[in-house]
Amino acid sequence: MSVTAPLGFRAAGIAAGIKSGGSRDLALVVNDGPSRAAAGVFTANRVKAAPVLWSQQVLSGGRVRAVVLNSGGANACTGPEGFQDTHATAERVAGVLGDSAGEVAVCSTGLIGERLPMDALLPGVDQAASQLSRDGGLAAADAIRTTDTVSKISFKRADGYMVGGMAKGAGMLAPALATMLCVITTDADLTSGQLDAVLRRATSRTFDRLDADGCMSTNDTVLLLASGASGVVPDLAEFEQKVTEVCADLARQLLVDAEGATKAVAIEVVGAATEEDALLVGRAVARSNLLKCAVHGEDPNWGRVLSAVGTTSAAFEPDRVNVAINGIWICRGGAVGDDRSKVDMRPRDVTITIDLSAGAQSATIHTTDLTAAYVHENSAYSS
Amino acid sequence: MSVTAPLGFRAAGIAAGIKSGGSRDLALVVNDGPSRAAAGVFTANRVKAAPVLWSQQVLSGGRVRAVVLNSGGANACTGPEGFQDTHATAERVAGVLGDSAGEVAVCSTGLIGERLPMDALLPGVDQAASQLSRDGGLAAADAIRTTDTVSKISFKRADGYMVGGMAKGAGMLAPALATMLCVITTDADLTSGQLDAVLRRATSRTFDRLDADGCMSTNDTVLLLASGASGVVPDLAEFEQKVTEVCADLARQLLVDAEGATKAVAIEVVGAATEEDALLVGRAVARSNLLKCAVHGEDPNWGRVLSAVGTTSAAFEPDRVNVAINGIWICRGGAVGDDRSKVDMRPRDVTITIDLSAGAQSATIHTTDLTAAYVHENSAYSS
Numbered sequence: 001m002s003v004t005a006p007l008g009f010r011a012a013g014i015a016a017g018i019k020s021g022g023s024r025d026l027a028l029v030v031n032d033g034p035s036r037a038a039a040g041v042f043t044a045n046r047v048k049a050a051p052v053l054w055s056q057q058v059l060s061g062g063r064v065r066a067v068v069l070n071s072g073g074a075n076a077c078t079g080p081e082g083f084q085d086t087h088a089t090a091e092r093v094a095g096v097l098g099d100s101a102g103e104v105a106v107c108s109t110g111l112i113g114e115r116l117p118m119d120a121l122l123p124g125v126d127q128a129a130s131q132l133s134r135d136g137g138l139a140a141a142d143a144i145r146t147t148d149t150v151s152k153i154s155f156k157r158a159d160g161y162m163v164g165g166m167a168k169g170a171g172m173l174a175p176a177l178a179t180m181l182c183v184i185t186t187d188a189d190l191t192s193g194q195l196d197a198v199l200r201r202a203t204s205r206t207f208d209r210l211d212a213d214g215c216m217s218t219n220d221t222v223l224l225l226a227s228g229a230s231g232v233v234p235d236l237a238e239f240e241q242k243v244t245e246v247c248a249d250l251a252r253q254l255l256v257d258a259e260g261a262t263k264a265v266a267i268e269v270v271g272a273a274t275e276e277d278a279l280l281v282g283r284a285v286a287r288s289n290l291l292k293c294a295v296h297g298e299d300p301n302w303g304r305v306l307s308a309v310g311t312t313s314a315a316f317e318p319d320r321v322n323v324a325i326n327g328i329w330i331c332r333g334g335a336v337g338d339d340r341s342k343v344d345m346r347p348r349d350v351t352i353t354i355d356l357s358a359g360a361q362s363a364t365i366h367t368t369d370l371t372a373a374y375v376h377e378n379s380a381y382s383s
Numbered sequence: 384m385s386v387t388a389p390l391g392f393r394a395a396g397i398a399a400g401i402k403s404g405g406s407r408d409l410a411l412v413v414n415d416g417p418s419r420a421a422a423g424v425f426t427a428n429r430v431k432a433a434p435v436l437w438s439q440q441v442l443s444g445g446r447v448r449a450v451v452l453n454s455g456g457a458n459a460c461t462g463p464e465g466f467q468d469t470h471a472t473a474e475r476v477a478g479v480l481g482d483s484a485g486e487v488a489v490c491s492t493g494l495i496g497e498r499l500p501m502d503a504l505l506p507g508v509d510q511a512a513s514q515l516s517r518d519g520g521l522a523a524a525d526a527i528r529t530t531d532t533v534s535k536i537s538f539k540r541a542d543g544y545m546v547g548g549m550a551k552g553a554g555m556l557a558p559a560l561a562t563m564l565c566v567i568t569t570d571a572d573l574t575s576g577q578l579d580a581v582l583r584r585a586t587s588r589t590f591d592r593l594d595a596d597g598c599m600s601t602n603d604t605v606l607l608l609a610s611g612a613s614g615v616v617p618d619l620a621e622f623e624q625k626v627t628e629v630c631a632d633l634a635r636q637l638l639v640d641a642e643g644a645t646k647a648v649a650i651e652v653v654g655a656a657t658e659e660d661a662l663l664v665g666r667a668v669a670r671s672n673l674l675k676c677a678v679h680g681e682d683p684n685w686g687r688v689l690s691a692v693g694t695t696s697a698a699f700e701p702d703r704v705n706v707a708i709n710g711i712w713i714c715r716g717g718a719v720g721d722d723r724s725k726v727d728m729r730p731r732d733v734t735i736t737i738d739l740s741a742g743a744q745s746a747t748i749h750t751t752d753l754t755a756a757y758v759h760e761n762s763a764y765s766s
Contacts, residue, residue, distance in 0.1 A: 047693030047701045047717070077689050079702070079718035112686025113719055218690050289672070289753075290761050297762025303495025306460050307601050310430030318430045319462070334430070335462035336496055370672075372755035378673050379680025 002137030002153035005164030006187035008032050008227025012131040013139030016124020018072035018117055019110075024143035025072040026121065028093065028128040029183055031065055035228030036103060038064035039196035041203050043220035049076030050083040051106040052219060054090065058105050062192030064225050065103040067183055068093045068128075069144050070121060071168070073110040076218040085116050092122050096129040107181045107221045109146055109168060141166035144181055147377065149257055154249040156242045160232040161188035163242045167250040180207065180254060182222040184246055188239060189228035198240045199224045206247035209279075210255055211286040211367050222247075255366050260373030263295050266351045266364050273359035277314035281354060282365030284308045292370035298345035302331040305352060320357040326350060385520030385536035388547030389570035391415050391610025395514040396522030399507025401455035401500055402493075407526035409504065410452040411476065411511040412566055418611030419486065421447035422579035424586050426603035432459035433466040434489040435602060437473065441488050445575030447608050448486040450566055451476045451511075452527050453504060454551070456493040459601040468499050475505050479512040490564045490604045492529050492551060524549035527564055530760065532640055537632040539625045543615040544571035546625045550633040563590065563637060565605040567629055571622060572611035581623045582607045589630035592662075593638055594669040594750050605630075638749050643756030646678050649734045649747050656742035660697035664737060665748030667691045675753035681728035685714040688735060703740040709733060 004011050009031055016026040031038075040059035042052050058064065068089055075082045086106045094101040108116070131139075141151040148168050155164035169180030184199075203222055224243065255264050267285045272278035285291060288308040294301035302323045309321060323331035328343045330336075350369075387394050392414055399409040414421075423442035425435050441447065451472055458465050469489045477484035491499065514522075524534040531551050538547035552563030567582075586605055607626065638647050650668045655661035668674060671691040677684035685706045692704060706714035711726045713719075733752075 045690060045693040046695075046699075047689045047704075074686070077686055077701075077714065077718050079716065082718070112684075112690065113714065115719075218686075218693065289757075293758050293761035296758065299762065301495075303457070303460055303601075306430045307428060307495065310428040310601065312429075316429075318460075321430075331460065331496065333462065335460050335465070336498075370758055372758045374672075375676050375679065375753055375755045375758060378676035379682065 002141045002155065002166045003029050003164050003183050003185045004134055004137035005155035006162040006185045006227060008187050008229030009185045010132040010134055011136035011140040012128040012133065013136065013143030014124060014128045014131060016127065017120035018070055024139065025070055026124040026128050027069040027140035027143040028132060029067045029140055030097065030132055031225050031227050033227055033229070035189055035226055036063040036065055037190055037192040037195055037226045038062060038223060039192055039199045040105065040221060040223045041199055043217055045218050047077065047218050049074050049108060049219040050078060050086040051075055051108045052221060053083065054086045055105040055107065055221060058102060061102060063103050064105050064223065065099045066093050066097060067105045067107065067223055068125060069107040069181055070116065071109050071144050071146050073108060073114055073116045074112045074219050075108040075116050076112040078113065078115055082115060085118055088118065089121060089125065092125040096126055105223055109144065109181055109219055112218060137164065137166065144168040147259055152250050152253040154246045156245050158234065158238055158242045161186060161230040161234055163246050165246045165250055167254060169254045180220055182250060184224045184243060186226050187228065187230035188226055188232050188234040190226050190234065190239065194236065195224050195226055198243050201240060202244040202247045205244060206251045209365050210251050211283055211365055255368060258368045259377045260371040261368035262371055263350050263369040264348055265295055265367045265369065267367060268351055268353045268364045269356065270353060270362040271355040271357045271359060272361040273315040275361045275363050278361050278363035279365065280312050281309055281314050281356065282363055284312045285352065285354065286365045286367035289370055292367065295350055296369035296371050300325045300330055300340050300343040300345060305354060306331065306334065309354060314356065315358045316356040322355040322357065324353040385524045385538070385549045386412050386547050386566050386568045387517055387520035388538035389545040389568045389610060391570050391612030392568050393515040393517055394519035394523040395511040395516065396519065396526030397507060397511045397514060399510065400503035401453055407522065408453055408455045409507040409511050410523035410526040411515060412450045412523060413480065413515055414448055414608050414610050416610055418572055418609055419446040419448055420573055420575040420578055420609045421445060421606060422575055422582045423488065423604060423606045424582055426600055428601050430460065430601050432457050432491060432602040433461060433469040434458055434491045435604060436466060437469045438488040438490065438604060441485060444485060446486050447488050447606065448482045449476050449480060450488045450490065450606055451508060452490040452564055453499065454492050454527050454529050456491060456497055456499045457495045457602050458491040458499050459495040461496070461498055465498060468501055471501065472504060472508065475508040479509055488606055492527065492564055492602055495601060520547065520549065527551040530642055535633050535636040537629045539628050541617065541621055541625045544569060544613040544617055546629050548629045548633055550637060552637045563603055565633060567607045567626060569609045570611065570613035571609055571615050571617040573609050573617065573622065577619065578607050578609055581626050584623060585627040585630045588627060589634045592748050593634050594666055594748055638751060641751045642760045643754040644751035645754055646731055646733050646752040648678055648750045648752065650750060651734055651736045651747045652739065653736060653745040654738040654740045654742060655744040656698040658744045658746050661744050661746035662748070663695045664692055664697045664739065665746055667695045668735065668737065669748045669750035672753055675750065678733055679752035679754050683708045683713055683723050683726040683728060688737065689714065689717065692737060697739065698741045699739040705738040705740065707736040
C-alpha cells in the first residue's frame, strides 16, 4: 500500500533508463488534496546534494503538490549544473501537472559526483505522470531502490485516517539522518506546522537512532505529506504515534536490509544521567568496528564495549558499568561478570545492554554487524 | 638494536607461558643509569587498564628504573584484583633488581576482561631478569607482539648519543593513542620535564595521527627513558627531532602491519583555516568505512571523501573544496574535476589530498583500507 494507502495520493514507479539494466529508477508521488500541507527533514551533512538544497526551499513554503524521486544518481557534488538539473526536473513535473514547480520536491539517490542523464530523466517524468494511480505505491517504492534488496513500505490505520510510507536505504546509514529517502503520506488534515513538529520528533526517535556504518549521506530526505482527503482532523498525540510507528517500521526494514549485515544489533543504554549521554554512548558503541566484527563472529566481547564507552564524555565511573549481551550480565562493575559461555549470540537479533549506573535516562541505537560482504559490496559499488 | 641501542640499557624477551603456544610474551627493559629520568603518555580512554593506572603513578615521579611488558592479556576491566596483579608484577621486578617498585612501569596487551596468569607471569619476571643483556632489544620487541606479524624497532644516531625504540600495535589503532605499547630509550642526559615536553610533542605529531580503525584502546602507553650514559646533554631541538623520527618510523611500521590492511593511506588536508580544522577533517575522512572500502577496491570515490568532510564543523565552503587522489585533482570546486580514469590506485601507498580553500594550515592523518581480512581477524580474535 505504501504512500498510496491514504486517500488523496497517486503514485507511479517506472524505468526511465537512468540506471543501466532497465530496472525501475523514477518514482512520482502526487498529492491531490484538498490540502497540500507538508514538512521535511534533511541530512545534517554540510555537503548537500542539489535536490536537498532545492527541496529545503520547497518545504520552507509548507506545501507540496508532488515528489519526484530517482535512483541511479545522487546529483550531489555536481555544481551549479546539477542544481539546474534538479530545477528542470521540478519544472517538468509542474508542467505535466499544470502546477507550480515551487511545490514539487525532488529526491535523488545513487553515486555522488555524476550528472544525471536528463535526456532519459525528463521523458521519464512524462511517462511516470501518465501512469499515476491509486495503487502505484508499490511501484514507486521499488523505483527508489539502489543497493536495497527489497522495497520498504509501511502503513498504519488510525481513527478515520491512515498513515503510509516508503523508504530506501541500505548503506551510508548514520544519524541525522541515515542515507535514505523516505516519503510518508496521510489523508488526515493538519497544518504544515503541525506536520513539521510531528516529523521532527518522530525521526529523532527512529531514523536518527539508526547507525549502520557511521557514514552520513549528502542526500537524506524524509517528507511528510498530508492530503486532508479523509476530512479528519486527528488527535495530535495519536497522529504522532502513528507517524512514529511508520518511521520505526521503515527504519527497522532499512536496518535488516543494510549492506552485508547478518545481525540487527540494539545498543540499549540505561542508567544514564541524561538522554544525551545515553545517545552519545550508544552511538560510540555502534561505531566500534572491532565490536561490530565481534558481533559478526558471535563473540560476546564486552571489553570492546567498554573501550568504546570509555571514549565518550558521558557521566559514568568505569568501575560501576555493567554490560549484558542478550540478557547475560557478562560485565559487572567494570569487570568480569557472569560466565560468557552462557551468552547465545546465534539469533539475528542481538541486544547489548549498557548500564552506566549514573542516572535514570535511557536510549537505544540500532546498528548492524560488520562483515566481509559489506567490504565487498562497498569496494565494488561504483564499478 | 631497538631499546638497547643507547648505552645504559639492558633488555630481555622470554616465553613465560602467558600466551598458549609457547611464543615470547614477557619483556623487561632496565635502565642502568646513571640517570633514570623518564616521561610517559597514556591512552585518553576513560576505561584504563590496571597497568596504565599504575604506570601513570610511577611516571608522575619522573623516574623509571625498569619497564616490564607482557602480551597475552591486557589486564583491563579486571577490577581491584587486576590492579593488585600489576602491583605484584612491579614488586617482583623491584625484588630481583633490588630496587623500588615505585620506579617500575608496567605495560600489558592482549584481551580485555581476563585476569593475567600470575603463576606464569611472576616466575617469568625472574627468568627475564636472568637473561637481561645489552643485545636483548630484539627479543623484547618480539615478546610484546599480539596480532603484529613483525616486530617494530627503530633507532637514530645523533650528536654523541642515540635514540632507540620498540613498539607493538596492529588493531585498535586510533588517536590518543593508537592501541599500542612503545618504549623509547636514549643515553642522552635530560631531565624528566624535558623528556615529557619532547615526548608530548613527538607523539602528538606521529602516533596521535594514526587512525587505522577508529577504536581507542584501554592500554596505550608510550614511555621515554633516558640513561644519561653517553654523558651528552643534547641540543633540545635536535633531540626532539630524533625522538620524533623514531616515533614516526615506529608509527609507520604499525600502520603497514595493521590488521588486514593492504593499503597505507595518507589523508593530507591542506588549505585549512587552522591546524585543528585540518586534523578534524583528516580524522573524519580516515574513519569513513565507505571510503576505506573504496580504497580497498582501488576506486577513486571522491564523493565519499566529500560526504565525510561535510560531517565536520571545520571552516570550508562545499563549492570550494578540491580533492586529489595520488596527485590527480578529480574533484574541483566541490564538483567533478579531472578524469578519474587517470588515477592509479594500485600502489600500496595512497595519498588523498583535501584542499579546503579556507586558509594556510595543514595536517596529515594516516590510515588503512578496510578489508575482509580485517573483519575476519577481528571476528575470530578471542576464539
